[in-house]
Amino acid sequence: MADVARLAGVSSQTVSRVSTGHPGVVGSTREQVLAAMKQLGYRPNSAARALKRGEFRTIGVILFTLATTGNSRTVEAIANHAAEEGYAITLIPVASPTQDGLLGAFTRLGELAVDGVIVIMEVHLLDAVTVVLPPGAQVVVVDSDAGDRYTVVDTDQADGARQAVRHLLDLGHRTVWHLTGPAGSFASQRREDAWRAILTEAGRPIPEVRHGDWSAESGYRAGLELAAEPGCTAVFAANDQMALGLLRAFHERGRRVPHDVSVVGFDDIPDAGSFIPPLTTVHQDFAAVGRLCVRAVLRQIRHEITEPGTTLVPTRLVVRASTAPAPAA
Amino acid sequence: MADVARLAGVSSQTVSRVSTGHPGVVGSTREQVLAAMKQLGYRPNSAARALKRGEFRTIGVILFTLATTGNSRTVEAIANHAAEEGYAITLIPVASPTQDGLLGAFTRLGELAVDGVIVIMEVHLLDAVTVVLPPGAQVVVVDSDAGDRYTVVDTDQADGARQAVRHLLDLGHRTVWHLTGPAGSFASQRREDAWRAILTEAGRPIPEVRHGDWSAESGYRAGLELAAEPGCTAVFAANDQMALGLLRAFHERGRRVPHDVSVVGFDDIPDAGSFIPPLTTVHQDFAAVGRLCVRAVLRQIRHEITEPGTTLVPTRLVVRASTAPAPAA
DNA sequence: CTTCGTAATGTTTGCGTAAACATATCCGGC
DNA sequence: GCCGGATATGTTTACGCAAACATTACGAAG
Numbered sequence: 176m177a178d179v180a181r182l183a184g185v186s187s188q189t190v191s192r193v194s195t196g197h198p199g200v201v202g203s204t205r206e207q208v209l210a211a212m213k214q215l216g217y218r219p220n221s222a223a224r225a226l227k228r229g230e231f232r233t234i235g236v237i238l239f240t241l242a243t244t245g246n247s248r249t250v251e252a253i254a255n256h257a258a259e260e261g262y263a264i265t266l267i268p269v270a271s272p273t274q275d276g277l278l279g280a281f282t283r284l285g286e287l288a289v290d291g292v293i294v295i296m297e298v299h300l301l302d303a304v305t306v307v308l309p310p311g312a313q314v315v316v317v318d319s320d321a322g323d324r325y326t327v328v329d330t331d332q333a334d335g336a337r338q339a340v341r342h343l344l345d346l347g348h349r350t351v352w353h354l355t356g357p358a359g360s361f362a363s364q365r366r367e368d369a370w371r372a373i374l375t376e377a378g379r380p381i382p383e384v385r386h387g388d389w390s391a392e393s394g395y396r397a398g399l400e401l402a403a404e405p406g407c408t409a410v411f412a413a414n415d416q417m418a419l420g421l422l423r424a425f426h427e428r429g430r431r432v433p434h435d436v437s438v439v440g441f442d443d444i445p446d447a448g449s450f451i452p453p454l455t456t457v458h459q460d461f462a463a464v465g466r467l468c469v470r471a472v473l474r475q476i477r478h479e480i481t482e483p484g485t486t487l488v489p490t491r492l493v494v495r496a497s498t499a500p501a502p503a504a
Numbered sequence: 505m506a507d508v509a510r511l512a513g514v515s516s517q518t519v520s521r522v523s524t525g526h527p528g529v530v531g532s533t534r535e536q537v538l539a540a541m542k543q544l545g546y547r548p549n550s551a552a553r554a555l556k557r558g559e560f561r562t563i564g565v566i567l568f569t570l571a572t573t574g575n576s577r578t579v580e581a582i583a584n585h586a587a588e589e590g591y592a593i594t595l596i597p598v599a600s601p602t603q604d605g606l607l608g609a610f611t612r613l614g615e616l617a618v619d620g621v622i623v624i625m626e627v628h629l630l631d632a633v634t635v636v637l638p639p640g641a642q643v644v645v646v647d648s649d650a651g652d653r654y655t656v657v658d659t660d661q662a663d664g665a666r667q668a669v670r671h672l673l674d675l676g677h678r679t680v681w682h683l684t685g686p687a688g689s690f691a692s693q694r695r696e697d698a699w700r701a702i703l704t705e706a707g708r709p710i711p712e713v714r715h716g717d718w719s720a721e722s723g724y725r726a727g728l729e730l731a732a733e734p735g736c737t738a739v740f741a742a743n744d745q746m747a748l749g750l751l752r753a754f755h756e757r758g759r760r761v762p763h764d765v766s767v768v769g770f771d772d773i774p775d776a777g778s779f780i781p782p783l784t785t786v787h788q789d790f791a792a793v794g795r796l797c798v799r800a801v802l803r804q805i806r807h808e809i810t811e812p813g814t815t816l817v818p819t820r821l822v823v824r825a826s827t828a829p830a831p832a833a
Numbered sequence: 834c835t836t837c838g839t840a841a842t843g844t845t846t847g848c849g850t851a852a853a854c855a856t857a858t859c860c861g862g863c
Numbered sequence: 864g865c866c867g868g869a870t871a872t873g874t875t876t877a878c879g880c881a882a883a884c885a886t887t888a889c890g891a892a893g
Contacts, residue, residue, distance in 0.1 A: 176849060176850070177849090185872075185873085186872065186873045186874075187849090187850085187851095187873090188850095188851075188852095188872075188873065188874075189871090189872060189873080191849095191850065191851055191852095192851090192872090194850095195850095195851075197851090199870070199871060199872085200871075200872085201870085201871065201872090204871080204872080218614050218615060219615055219849085219850080220555070220848085220849050220850075221615055221616060221617040222551050222552075222554035222555040222560065222617055222848085222849080222850095223551075223555050223848070223849030223850045223851090223878090224849080224850060224851080225551035225554075225617070225850095225878095226549070226551040226552050226555050226848090226849080226850075226877095226878050226879065226880090227849080227850045227851050227852080227877085227878055228850085228851075228852095228878090229878075231551065231617075233594070240580060241570065241576045241577070241579060241580040241583075242576070242577065242580060242774070247570045247571070247576040248570070248571065250570060250595070251569060251570040251571060251597065254570075254595045254596075254597040255597050255599060258596075258597055258599070258609075258612065261612075263594050263595075263596070263612070263616060264594065264595050265562070265592050265593065265594050265595075266579070266583045266592075266593050266594075266595055267583075267587075267592070268580065268583040268584050268587060270584060270587070279587075280587075283587065283590075283592070285547050286547060286548055286550055287550060287592055288550040288551055288554070288560075288562075288617065390774060391774065391775045391777070391778035392774075392777065392778060394778070395778055416774075416775055416778075419775055419778050419779075420778045422780065423778050423779070423780050423782075426780050445571070445719060445720065445721075445745075446720045446745055446748055446775075448720070448721065449720035449721060449723070449724055449745075449748050449749045449752050450748075450752070451751065451752050451755050451780050453752075505879065505880070506879090514842075514843085515842065515843045515844075516843095516879090516880080516881095517842075517843065517844075517880095517881075517882095518841090518842060518843080519880095520879095520880065520881050520882095521842090521881085523880095524880095524881075526881090528840070528841060528842080529841075529842085530840085530841065530842090533841080533842080548879085548880075549878085549879050549880070551878085551879080551880095552848090552878070552879035552880045552881090553879080553880060553881080554848095554880095555848050555849065555850090555878090555879080555880075556847085556848055556879080556880045556881050556882080557848090557880085557881075557882090558848075834893100835892105835893090836891100836892085836893085837890105837891090837892085837893100838889100838890090838891090838892100839888100839889090839890090839891105840887100840888085840889085840890105841886100841887085841888080841889100842885100842886080842887075842888095843884105843885075843886070843887085844883105844884085844885070844886085845882105845883085845884080845885090846881100846882090846883085846884095847880105847881100847882095847883105848879105848880090848881095848882100849878105850877100850878085851876100851877100851878095852875105852876090852877090852878105853874105853875085853876085853877105854873105854874085854875080854876095855872100855873080855874070855875090856871105856872080856873070856874090857870100857871080857872075857873085858869100858870080858871075858872090859868100859869090859870080859871095860867105860868090860869085860870095861866105861867095861868095861869105862865100862866090862867095863864100863865090863866090
């Protein structure tokens with residue numbers, strides 16, 4: 176900066192004013208400074224800036240994996256909106272969902288240059304290590320019910336599940352079977368609870384749930400079992416990938432979808448419309464989740480109101496070709 | 505830090521030594537300092553640290569989207585390996601592949617606190633704005649052939665395509681049709697070139713290519729056309745999602761896969777094994793790509809040898825159920 | 834018992850920036 | 864023509880940390 180100042184024949188403070196866009200610098204001076212900056216290839220040192228200003232203009236995002244559609248789409252939305260607001264985002268992957276992995280991630284995080292943190296995981300996992308969280312603001316997202324302690328943004332899992340089950344019931348199915356996500360996933364738990372609630376409310380029998388792990392492979396294995404259940408005419412899978420596995424299992428076992436069995440997924444991944452048959456599923460607005468997260472952290476960073484609470488993003492049932500009226504008994 | 509020093513009854517320099525793990529601090533003193541740190545909830549300020557040391561311990565990753573399997577898996581691998589090495593990663597999303605979007609991203613990047621950059625896109629797009637790149641080290645990845653100017657790490661696209669086409673030819677197919685990715689994608693171009701080369705080499709007719717955009721939907725549209733081509737018994741799709749669309753189109757048109765038509769994809773996404781039928785595809789080792797990228801940037805950051813050049817990560821054909829011998833004419 | 838070497842700790846300094854304060858310049862009004 | 868007040872620019876300082884150098888303490892060798 177001093178070099179630029181020298182070259183432009185001004186003080187370094189004036190250079191600073193130009194580089195931060197502060198007012199009070201007359202046109203001709205500004206021009207000179209800009210020219211000098213360009214000539215010298217000056218770029219402000221963000222570390223010094225951060226040190227001086229006491230903020231990093233960076234948001235940390237902590238998550239287990241980018242491999243699930245939901246996570247990567249949410250992160251992408253977060254990154255885009257943060258960028259719009261002039262914030263960078265730092266990814267903090269937790270290698271493994273063990274105490275060690277978490278601790279490691281949070282230790283790193285503690286030293287990280289972030290003004291706020293978005294946590295994409297069930298927050299109870301954090302409790303053991305939460306002390307290490309930097310004093311900055313935090314938002315907890317997807318997969319948590321800690322709305323009493325944190326600001327939570329999440330898809331309205333319950334309503335999504337409700338729409339899915341209701342759709343199948345309306346189609347005349349006597350009941351709906353359910354394939355869950357992995358234990359420990361709050362989203363999965365929520366969807367299962369809602370499914371059970373609707374069936375109970377409607378006075379329908381509640382079939383035993385099958386447990387999957389989000390993967391298509393686990394859906395396939397569950398599908399093989401369900402194909403053997405005579406009464407099974409409708410299945411609600413907790414995500415689209417498992418639904419894909421279901422589809423394959425039913426196909427292999429000669430159970431036609433949707434003629435013999437109806438299948439509904441959750442997520443509405445881009446491929447869902449190209450499954451065989453195209454999948455009826457619950458659309459999640461990941462972009463909205465990401466946007467709201469960013470907005471919420473920024474609000475906290477800027478010390479605006481910071482009440483804990485949960486913001487729910489609505490879902491929408493997308494009816495395609497994997498559901499049909501129940502087969503005549 | 506001064507507070508900690510005061511509480512522990514030592515100088516701030518000793519606190520610094522403890523916090524950075526430098527040697528030359530006797531056990532009892534260290535204990536006291538650690539206790540004081542804990543009591544005061546001290547965390548080192550990384551901005552000050554970065555300013556002092558002249559490095560950020562951060563790597564920037566610039567890309568268009570996280571929505572493609574390849575990108576998100578690569579980023580995940582990068583994040584994990586960077587974390588192992590004590591580096592954080594900052595995501596720099598380019599909103600749109602326009603000049604403006606790029607410029608914006610690179611302007612942000614210029615001011616960003618990164619020691620190195622990993623670029624996940626065709627590097628020619630950068631040429632117009634390349635001046636803005638920070639003086640730090642860079643690695644260019646997936647989707648580029650700028651091995652003469654940069655360090656490039658990429659999947660061996662050509663060999664992957666070769667294996668796919670060779671497999672189909674070996675199965676007795678007279679020729680192989682091809683569905684490309686979007687124009688402007690180097691990976692897609694590479695796969696297409698290799699496909700063409702093999703066919704030429706084998707003296708087979710070269711069907712006109714169909715153009716997709718990586719999406720299953722585009723694969724479906726292409727599939728509808730290909731289903732109408734009487735001579736089409738084998739298709740090589742440039743990625744798995746388009747292959748999925750192909751599968752659906754063929755299914756709808758009554759062209760049985762693999763009995764009537766064989767389909768090969770590229771990527772080996774986790775779902776590929778659950779397609780109907782399970783997809784034969786070229787497996788990409790995204791984890792290796794990510795790991796090599798990190799290793800390469802770090803080498804440059806540490807001023808070790810920094811010759812431009814391309815590192816190719818091998819692929820592997822995974823044969824599942826979507827390919828079979830050519831139907832008898 | 835002195836001297837020297839080494840290990841432990843303390844003091845000074847500057848990294849690049851921008852806020853706070855200080856100074857210079859210019860203009861209009863009387 | 865002189866003064867008050869804006870406006871443009873310069874000077875000083877501190878942000879938190881860790882290198883570099885300085886000091887102290889202590890034990891071993893002579």
